[in-house]
Every structure is written in structure tokens, then in C-alpha cells.
Amino acid sequence: MSVTRAMHSSHWGAFSARRENDRLTIVPFSGDPDPSPLLQNFENVLSHPVRVAMPCVRRGWLENGPGPDARRGADEYIAVSWEDAYALAAKELKRVADEGGPEAVFGGSYGWSSAGRFHHAQSQVHRFLNTTIGGYVRSVNSYSSGAASVILPHIVGDMNEIARRGVSWKEIAQHTEVVLSFGGLALKNSQVASGGLSEHTERGFMQQAAARGTRFISVSPLQSDLPEEAQGEWLAICPGTDAALILALLSTLYQRGWSDESFLARYCTGWETLVAYLNGEEDGQVRDAAWAAAICGITAEKIEALAEQLHGKRTIISVAHSLQRAEHGEQPVWLGLVLAAALGQPGLPGGGFSYALGALGHYGKHHNRVSFPALPQGKNGIDRLIPVASIADMLLHPGEKFHYNGRHLTYPHIKLAWWAGGNPFHHHQDLARLRRAFSKLDTLIVHEVAWTATARHADIVFPATMTLEREDVGGAPTDRHLIAMQPVAQPYGEAKDDYTIFSELARRLGKEQAFTEGRSARQWLAHLYQQMRAKLQDIAVNVPDFDTFWQQGVLELPQTEDGGRLLRNFRADPQHSPLPTPSGKIEIYSARLAGFHYADCPGHPVWLEPVQKPDDAHPFWLLANQPASRLHSQLDFGRYSVSQKREGREVCRMHPDDAQQKGIGEGDVVEIFNQRGSVLACVQLSRQVRTGVVQLPTGAWYDPVDPLADKPQCRHGNPNVLTRDAGTSSLSQGCTGQITVVQVRRYDRVAPAVRAFTPPRISGLKEVQAQCSGRSLSSNSFISPDNAS
Numbered sequence: 001m002s003v004t005r006a007m008h009s010s011h012w013g014a015f016s017a018r019r020e021n022d023r024l025t026i027v028p029f030s031g032d033p034d035p036s037p038l039l040q041n042f043e044n045v046l047s048h049p050v051r052v053a054m055p056c057v058r059r060g061w062l063e064n065g066p067g068p069d070a071r072r073g074a075d076e077y078i079a080v081s082w083e084d085a086y087a088l089a090a091k092e093l094k095r096v097a098d099e100g101g102p103e104a105v106f107g108g109s110y111g112w113s114s115a116g117r118f119h120h121a122q123s124q125v126h127r128f129l130n131t132t133i134g135g136y137v138r139s140v141n142s143y144s145s146g147a148a149s150v151i152l153p154h155i156v157g158d159m160n161e162i163a164r165r166g167v168s169w170k171e172i173a174q175h176t177e178v179v180l181s182f183g184g185l186a187l188k189n190s191q192v193a194s195g196g197l198s199e200h201t202e203r204g205f206m207q208q209a210a211a212r213g214t215r216f217i218s219v220s221p222l223q224s225d226l227p228e229e230a231q232g233e234w235l236a237i238c239p240g241t242d243a244a245l246i247l248a249l250l251s252t253l254y255q256r257g258w259s260d261e262s263f264l265a266r267y268c269t270g271w272e273t274l275v276a277y278l279n280g281e282e283d284g285q286v287r288d289a290a291w292a293a294a295i296c297g298i299t300a301e302k303i304e305a306l307a308e309q310l311h312g313k314r315t316i317i318s319v320a321h322s323l324q325r326a327e328h329g330e331q332p333v334w335l336g337l338v339l340a341a342a343l344g345q346p347g348l349p350g351g352g353f354s355y356a357l358g359a360l361g362h363y364g365k366h367h368n369r370v371s372f373p374a375l376p377q378g379k380n381g382i383d384r385l386i387p388v389a390s391i392a393d394m395l396l397h398p399g400e401k402f403h404y405n406g407r408h409l410t411y412p413h414i415k416l417a418w419w420a421g422g423n424p425f426h427h428h429q430d431l432a433r434l435r436r437a438f439s440k441l442d443t444l445i446v447h448e449v450a451w452t453a454t455a456r457h458a459d460i461v462f463p464a465t466m467t468l469e470r471e472d473v474g475g476a477p478t479d480r481h482l483i484a485m486q487p488v489a490q491p492y493g494e495a496k497d498d499y500t501i502f503s504e505l506a507r508r509l510g511k512e513q514a515f516t517e518g519r520s521a522r523q524w525l526a527h528l529y530q531q532m533r534a535k536l537q538d539i540a541v542n543v544p545d546f547d548t549f550w551q552q553g554v555l556e557l558p559q560t561e562d563g564g565r566l567l568r569n570f571r572a573d574p575q576h577s578p579l580p581t582p583s584g585k586i587e588i589y590s591a592r593l594a595g596f597h598y599a600d601c602p603g604h605p606v607w608l609e610p611v612q613k614p615d616d617a618h619p620f621w622l623l624a625n626q627p628a629s630r631l632h633s634q635l636d637f638g639r640y641s642v643s644q645k646r647e648g649r650e651v652c653r654m655h656p657d658d659a660q661q662k663g664i665g666e667g668d669v670v671e672i673f674n675q676r677g678s679v680l681a682c683v684q685l686s687r688q689v690r691t692g693v694v695q696l697p698t699g700a701w702y703d704p705v706d707p708l709a710d711k712p713q714c715r716h717g718n719p720n721v722l723t724r725d726a727g728t729s730s731l732s733q734g735c736t737g738q739i740t741v742v743q744v745r746r747y748d749r750v751a752p753a754v755r756a757f758t759p760p761r762i763s764g765l766k767e768v769q770a771q772c773s774g775r776s777l778s779s780n781s782f783i784s785p786d787n788a789s
């Protein structure tokens, strides 16, 4: 029996992949105290039939040439040779760039791709477009934290300082008396960190804190957002109403004389303006506990009792990403900071505000003193941008003006979009609208490892290798282990890595040297490693050379205990360490934001009624949160993800009382619908879900019964069919995919079989298979670490 092993890494953990004959087993990294079950998703995917095996071109595009086409998403594909695919893509990029310049090319290419830092697909796209055509229209911010990342610099400082360098878990375990988390601290979220996460420590820290007596309070529509280890309390709030609750907490603190007036006067601007708003001096509406109770579904007594629990305690306030992924998502973030300030906590050990604690494995960790460098992306010669979640608006409304962060910008006329490492038909909202938007393009080029819905909308599909099929280095600035990602399998079918694909295209565009700088992928890895090594040497830390690192598989990097440094330094000396805000203080009133004159994000935090509220036609909130069985949509066809579905369909959860009223029972297939479409999902009854709420995680691959329908039905359970495509506010234009409103009914017909993991129709597949002589498309050939390098 032959047994081989290779070290590897993913966004959800480091591991060694072990091959026994044809069986692949994943063994978690021995240093990980709490490995993620998501690792199991690798076990069956290498040679899954839904992998993209060869370059393919959409029939309509091949026959009619580039141009808007409503059939994108419903067409068949033609397998072509690499030579033909390169020629078609290079010629089309040249045509578009010659006619419209880089302004006609969208290279935002949002997406998490995989953990390796060199083959980071988005960076590869950017570098390719910068070096070949001089730039591209880019996207800014993220789907994760679109609203927070824009508002935080105005009111306190860069998001990285408040989240990644927020108060650390270690400090919390040692000092904190109350952890008040809006949106909870679910381990399904902190099990993931871009670039890799070799040690999952959140569960242990929560256990440690709880054992010392820390009180965890989770405000969320879902009880499961707080792990059992925290032994905490659940305040079951109505979705999207946290801003009202926090205003009432502030009002109670102020009315009872519990607000820390000396902290507010010394370290903040504008408290008096907010107090006037709380007291109704602006508009006659008092924002006290009774007012908030009617909005957020938590009684006035509970709100007042919560304020009392916080008063005088070493408290940390956290606001999860999910809260700001909703209408007016800036407000709960701002108010969370103000609540921490009103309690006088920012800058104290284990106290204050730590944005998004627990929302990703990066947060609450310490930083490496030196980290693995990113692939240089070159210079983008144009300055055209959109907020990332405005992709459909951009394609549907070229030439129109839009607001963003104090600027009045214009949507460009995009002809070609190039996507690698992302799945917009997973991450974007209102997928029927997104399809209409993509149909406006002349050409969509996608690199994918598998036939996601995004690949099925592309005109040219390049088959990309999976991370397990190539060399890379896994690392994150908050992970002290750098991992040599050694390949364990030959590329599936004809797949190539993104770097090879772009190098070949750059050659055809006469820019190979500019793109590659004469280096192979392995030489880039050694080059980037050497840069890191030199920086470590500068601080007198010696690490082995690249070859030794590659052989040993893991390298431990020195870290610095920098958690909470921005607010700690500010508290210690506000004159010499002012915050990077216009006033140098925490801005409870922001003259700059007021000067933007946005009614949906004024100069102080407010409660604004959302457009989407339950009504007779749509009596339920739908919570489309992060899945527990995969990262976003990645490896949805993986063993663990599939094991959590029922009859191949995604599972939604609802309260038994709601289900009973609707005649719905455990395990029933239900149709969840609104004016944008419908989805089928399998019901799990749970008292951990607030009444009036249906929870359906994101990430089930979009599988429309009729892809061209105005109101499509997804038979697999993708909630983004239902979510509304509108920005958080004129300030950030962030994604609002977390919450929408829906109706639910039992699906009494025979539910259509899920086809998400069956590839589209491909002509010429057999011919290509024949050419692949010896490289089977259905059973992957494994390689040993000896010939891995």
C-alpha cells in the first residue's frame, strides 16, 4: 500500500492531506486545538463531476460574437482547446481595451478564492489587467463589512485597528466582566479567516472567560449565535433593530446618571447632540426603553435591566458584521462605539469596543511582526471605482451618477468583466436582477474550479486548479504559522492555475515579461519568502531558507501583543495619540458626515425605519446568514456541506409555533418567496430561532428551475434569490443581503430534483476527453510529495 502525505492550508484550517492508494484523508494540523469540520469538504471534491475539466466557450457567444445576450445563464457550452481559448480571450480583451480603454473592463473580481497567497485569484486578475491593458475599473470595500469599513474611519479610525487589532481574546479572558455582543459570537464564523487559520482558539477563550465569571450576552434573533461554552444569555431581538435598542440603552444610562460624562467630555465630540436626539429635542420623539421595546421586541424592563448590568462593569461591546450587512447598517456600528464610550470603557484592559469580534478568525488575535508579502498587483492607470455591491447598478445604469462616501461618481460603460476566485451568483443580492445586469456585457470571462452559477453565466470559462493541485504558501497576518501548501494531486482534467493562464494570455498580448518578471510560480514563492525572511533578519529573527521551509512544511513566526492598541494609546494620552478622525476624538457627532447631507446617514447616529418590514404579504423576516457547513459557497459539493442538506436541499430553520400556524412540519419542503422569486428548502424546527424569523444560510449554489424567469425559483435553497439589491446608505453603499422579508408555505407538489452539481451541457466533451489520454477526468491521479516540487 502506498501512503503519502503533504502539508496544506485553507481559509478554515491547516492540515495534512494523506493519500492511501486512491483515498484522500484530511488530518487537521496537530497544533490546532479545535479544528473545523469544514476540512471534510476536501475529501470528495478533487475529481467530482462538477469540476470544470477543460476550457469552454458559451455557444451563443461563439456563434454570434461578443455582445449583450439575455441567454447568459441558460446556454450550452462548447469545449475548446487551450490554444483557442487563449486566442479568443486575448483578442477580445484587446478589442475592448482598444475601443474603450481600461474604463470598459471591470476587474473588481470580488471573492475569497483560496488560502494560498500567491495564487490569490483576485490579485492575479489585477496584476494581469494592470500589466497588459494599463488598468481596470475596480471595486472597493467588501461584502463582509461594506458599511463598517467606510464609517469607522470617520468616527474612530481604520477598521483594521478596531477589528483585526481590536481588544484580544486573551485580554477578554483575563479582564472582561461583560461581553455584550450584538449579533453573537458564533464559532461557525470565527472558524474562518482569509489566508488561513492554523489555531481555532475562540471556543477555548470563551470557556476560560466564562469559568472566571465573564457574563456573555448575545443580542440576536438566533440563540445559536452564542456557543454553549460561553454559558451566556440570549436576548431575542427582531432582525435589523439593534440601533433602536442601543439608543434606548444610551437613554437609560443617561437618565439614570450612569453615563460616564467625564470620559464623554474628554474623549468624544457631540454627546450633547445625541442626548438632545435621545430626549426628542430634535423632533419630539423620545428614544427611551418603551419606545425601543415596540421596535425591537425586547421589553422595556429587559432593556433597562441590561443597562443596569452594564453600568460600572468592565464591558466590551461588539457588533457583528451581519448587523451592518443590512439597511442603514452604519448605525448599529456607530452606536456600538457610542455605547462603549458612554460606559467609559474604550482603552481599558478587556473593555471598550471591538468591532466584529468573533465574526472572523482574524479578530481578537495578535499580529505577526512580519508577514508573508502579497503578490504585487502593479499600477492601475485609471481611477474608476464602484462600491463592491453596486455591480448590478453599474451594469444596468452606465453613465448614471451615484453617491459614495462624500463623492458623486459616475458608473462606467463596462463591456467586459473578468472574474477569478469569486462567485457573484453566490455573493450578490436579487439574482434575477444580477442575471439581467450580466446580460448587458459584451463578454464575461470566468476562471473556476467548478461549474458554479457564475461559471454558467460566463462566455469563456477557464478551468482553474484547486489549491490541492498546486504549490502555494498559506498565511495571514494574524496567524503565527506559515504553511507550505504542498500539492497532493495532479490538476483535474486540463485545469491550470490562474498564474499560468494569465502568463499565457500576457504572452499573446506581448506583455509576458511585465506580468511574470521572468519567474515561474515556484520562483515567485521563493522570491516572496525571501522578502519576508529579509524583513525578519532586520529585526534579528532568523528563519530557514525557502527550501528548508518547504521541506518542513510549517514555520512559526514571532508575534506582537498589539490588540486594542489604538484606543489604549488614545486613552493614555489623547493629546499625543489622537485618533485619526477630524477632531482626533471619538465622533458621536461628525461634522464631516453631516456635511455630506445624506438623509440616510446624517451627522449623528439615528434609528431609521427600514424599507423592508414584515407585512401581511411578507410576514416573516428572512435571515440569510453565513453557513456552518462551508465557507460561503466554496465546496458546496464537499462531503460535509452535502451531509448537512436534506434530500440534497438546503435546510432552513423556523420556530415550531410559526410552523404550526402554517401547517408546516419538521422535514417538510417549503417554498420561501417574495416579489423577487422563490426558493425551496427543507424545514428544521428550532426554538433557537425567534418567532417571526426564518433562517436560511447563504452558499447553496444557485439552481434555478428556469434561469431566464423574471422571478426565478431556486430548487436548491439560495437565499440571494430573495434578498434586495440596495445599498446600506448613500455613505457606503454596502451589501444589505442579511435580511429581507418573505412569505413561507408548505410545498405540496413533487419537489424538483436539485441539479446544482450537474455540469451544464457541453459539446465536444468527448473529443477533449480523448485528447486527455491518460489523464482521467473521473478519477484524479495523485502525486507524492517527492515529485510535488
Ligand code: PGD
Pocket: 110, 111, 112, 113, 114, 119, 121, 143, 144, 145, 325, 420, 421, 422, 423, 424, 426, 427, 428, 447, 448, 449, 450, 452, 464, 465, 466, 467, 498, 624, 625, 626, 631, 632, 633, 634, 635, 698, 719, 720, 723, 737, 738
Ligand atoms: P465564495 O463562495 O468564497 O464567495 O462571496 P465570494 O464570492 O467570496 O467564492 C469563491 C469562489 O472562488 C468559489 O466559487 C471557488 O470555487 C473559487 N475559487 C477558489 N479557489 C480558486 C482559485 O484558485 N482560482 C479560481 N479561479 N477560483 C477559485 C462571499 C461574500 O458573500 C461575502 S465575503 C459575504 S460576507 C457576504 N455574505 C452574505 C450574507 O451574509 N448574506 C447574503 N444574503 N449574501 C452574502 N453575500 C456575501
